[in-house]
């Protein structure tokens with residue numbers, strides 16, 4: 001579980017996160033949604049410990065990050081798996097080498113232990129035969145699976161994904177979303193996913209935090225998002241015609 005309390009983050013004079021508080025539970029797919037520029041990536045980078053922030057706290061299983069020693073911070077970083085916006089695979093390494101990289105970085109496992117683990121996670125994301133391919137030889141959907149395999153190879157407690165299905169066709173996007181949700185549930189990971197995709201909201205939005213201009217404008221789940229009359233949320237949700245129609249049908253049915 002991650003607890004965020006009153007998080008403020010600025011770049012120079014510009015405040016990008018303006019006091020965000022929320023919690024992310026274990027075993028759940030937690031979604032951060034909001035328009036481009038609302039602060040999703042900056043927020044995730046704060047969770048990742050990649051950005052310092054001026055005010056507020058982030059606690060991992062009750063431990064407030066800013067109060068920890070460098071060793072303790074490093075331990076928490078080692079428990080985080082990350083899927084970056086774009087897959088961010090290493091072009092010059094094979095898929096197996098990409099997936100093995102965090103094990104080499106963070107563990108002292110033997111070569112055969114690492115190979116066993118790489119085989120296991122590549123199987124888990126349904127890529128049992130991709131070891132020796134280069135990332136450039138893999139499709140966009142395969143690259144995302146590799147990025148997910150790499151993110152979970154070191155058995156993370158926390159999994160952060162920045163727009164994991166951007167650039168994928170809708171069917172493949174759902175496959176990736178479902179894979180992340182299954183893995184989250186199976187290994188009881190605290191997962192936080194940035195998205196501006198309404199399909200993801202519907203598929204895996206067990207908890208949703210809606211950001212607007214660096215503030216939390218709403219939070220709820222995919223079960224409640226169609227019931228809210230919070231204008232920022234409805235603007236975002238019904239920016240697509242399809243959802244306007246769904247909402248009209250929903251209202252008519254319930255009249």
Ligand SMILES: Nc1ncnc2c1ncn2[C@@H]1O[C@H](COP(=O)(O)OP(=O)(O)OP(=O)(O)O)[C@@H](O)[C@H]1O
Nearest residue numbers: 011016034035036037038039040041042043194196
């Ligand atoms: N390193 C940085 N230095 C200065 N400003 C930054 C930096 N990173 C982000 N910002 C600013 O912070 C704001 C939020 O950016 P952020 O990348 O978090 O948006 P986002 O919600 O992830 O958008 P998108 O959906 O397009 O990915 C933007 O105004 C951006 O210009």
Ligand SMILES: [Mg+2]
Nearest residue numbers: 040041085194
């Ligand atoms: Mg972003």
